[in-house]
Amino acid sequence: MHTWMHALLKCVSCGSSDLESGPGIRCRACGSEYPLNNNVPLMLPPASYIDVVDSISQQYLGVDKESINVAVGSALRYRVNDRVLRGEFQNIADRYIPAGVSGNSTPGNNNNSAVLICEYFNPLFRPQESSYRSFRIRNNSTFAYASSGNQPFHISYMLYNMDGSLASEGPRSRLPIPVEPGMELTVPVRIDAPHTAGEFRISVMLVQEHVKWHSEHPIFEGKIQVGTGSKFRERLLEPPHKGYFDFDEDLNQCSSFIKNVFSEIPSSTSQPLNVLELACGSDPQMIRHFQKNTRVTAVDLCYPQIQLASLKYNVSQPADCENFAFICADAFHAPFRDHQFDVVAISAALHHFVDLTQALIVMRRLLKPEGRIILLREPGKVAADDPTYIEELSNGFNEQQFELEEYEVMFERAGLKVANHQLDFECSYKASLMPVEP
Numbered sequence: 543m544h545t546w547m548h549a550l551l552k553c554v555s556c557g558s559s560d561l562e563s564g565p566g567i568r569c570r571a572c573g574s575e576y577p578l579n580n581n582v583p584l585m586l587p588p589a590s591y592i593d594v595v596d597s598i599s600q601q602y603l604g605v606d607k608e609s610i611n612v613a614v615g616s617a618l619r620y621r622v623n624d625r626v627l628r629g630e631f632q633n634i635a636d637r638y639i640p641a642g643v644s645g646n647s648t649p650g651n652n653n654n655s656a657v658l659i660c661e662y663f664n665p666l667f668r669p670q671e672s673s674y675r676s677f678r679i680r681n682n683s684t685f686a687y688a689s690s691g692n693q694p695f696h697i698s699y700m701l702y703n704m705d706g707s708l709a710s711e712g713p714r715s716r717l718p719i720p721v722e723p724g725m726e727l728t729v730p731v732r733i734d735a736p737h738t739a740g741e742f743r744i745s746v747m748l749v750q751e752h753v754k755w756h757s758e759h760p761i762f763e764g765k766i767q768v769g770t771g772s773k774f775r776e777r778l779l780e781p782p783h784k785g786y787f788d789f790d791e792d793l794n795q796c797s798s799f800i801k802n803v804f805s806e807i808p809s810s811t812s813q814p815l816n817v818l819e820l821a822c823g824s825d826p827q828m829i830r831h832f833q834k835n836t837r838v839t840a841v842d843l844c845y846p847q848i849q850l851a852s853l854k855y856n857v858s859q860p861a862d863c864e865n866f867a868f869i870c871a872d873a874f875h876a877p878f879r880d881h882q883f884d885v886v887a888i889s890a891a892l893h894h895f896v897d898l899t900q901a902l903i904v905m906r907r908l909l910k911p912e913g914r915i916i917l918l919r920e921p922g923k924v925a926a927d928d929p930t931y932i933e934e935l936s937n938g939f940n941e942q943q944f945e946l947e948e949y950e951v952m953f954e955r956a957g958l959k960v961a962n963h964q965l966d967f968e969c970s971y972k973a974s975l976m977p978v979e980p
């Protein structure tokens with residue numbers, strides 16, 4: 543591990559930065575140990591995960607751990623095509639988790655209600671504007687909300703004049719997939735603003751077709767203001783692109799966007815800039831588009847993916863790899879002391895977090911006061927019927943889409959403001975952000 547990397551780290555169990563390197567990383571203060579595989583540390587609190595190899599070796603006394611490790615690894619390495627067989631073939635981790643350790647569960651209730659988990663409700667609309675606002679709900683009932691069939695659940699709203707009289711009923715927005723009891727889902731809800739300017743009260747709720755409006759348990763209540771609308775797009779750059787989304791052209795735009803941001807950061811000393819990329823998967827953009835005189839720490843929660851990133855970029859960019867570090871960690875328990883990074887970046891991943899405002903608050907905490915947060919390739923428009931979006935949700939990914947006006951709300955709540963932002967192909971959003979109060 544690079545010494546510069548070591549100097550940025552802290553223990554995720556006790557917060558101490560008194561760490562020693564050996565076969566792994568060990569906290570001298572609390573004794574927590576963090577293993578290394580392919581030279582990538584697993585910086586998760588030891589109590590937060592189970593090492594299946596340890597668990598099996600306790601049951602298979604006398605079998606060497608390395609052989610068990612190879613057997614477990616092959617569950618990831620080979621993939622069975624048949625979906626049903628795949629579950630059987632690959633669930634080795636689940637089979638060896640000791641009794642008493644399980645995932646979260648939420649008790650249901652009988653009032654049929656959906657509970658609001660989070661929203662980024664921007665109340666500003668222009669007359670007749672049609673836009674989306676997303677509501678993340680949890681099904682707190684004891685039955686599933688169907689998304690199709692004879693009596694599907696939708697989300698809609700009632701709009702009231704300020705004197706309490708009904709102004710209009712909203713259109714129905716479908717649930718992209720069914721919502722099982724205890725499950726959470728972010729649902730984009732279409733809002734059609736009235737023809738006339740003014741202030742209205744909005745009450746958002748479940749509607750079960752041919753059954754009822756769940757008006758006694760609204761998901762969200764607030765005000766909307768119909769007038770000049772949000773000013774958020776005034777300084778938005780929209781480069782001219784011909785035709786549909788072009789992945790390579792979008793990467794080129796990322797490259798020039800990153801260069802521009804770095805040109806704005808004051809670098810008063812000869813020290814390289816510290817760059818952090820969170821949730822980078824196996825392709826950290828800050829390494830792909832590496833800037834001279836920077837040091838990049840790439841972080842992902844998926845241990846195989848971040849090891850692959852390390853293996854790949856140490857081979858493909860050997861001249862710069864002294865300036866790359868790869869760490870497996872949870873962004874919400876990031877193993878770094880506060881305010882150490884000149885740039886904190888995230889690409890095509892912020893929208894997978896449960897609560898984007900909270901994720902941005904974490905990023906701001908890791909950032910130096912005069913630094914920049916960079917968002918790349920986040921969804922900048924809701925396409926509620928997009929088949930890829932629905933397929934990813936069906937496969938268990940926390941897929942979400944947002945309108946730019948919802949990012950405006952997230953940034954404001956996280957104490958951030960836009961330095962520059964750009965929308966490519968009407969959907970790929972890029973932004974550089976700075977703290978409102980440095």
Ligand SMILES: [Zn+2]
Nearest residue numbers: 553556569572
């Ligand atoms: Zn510790």
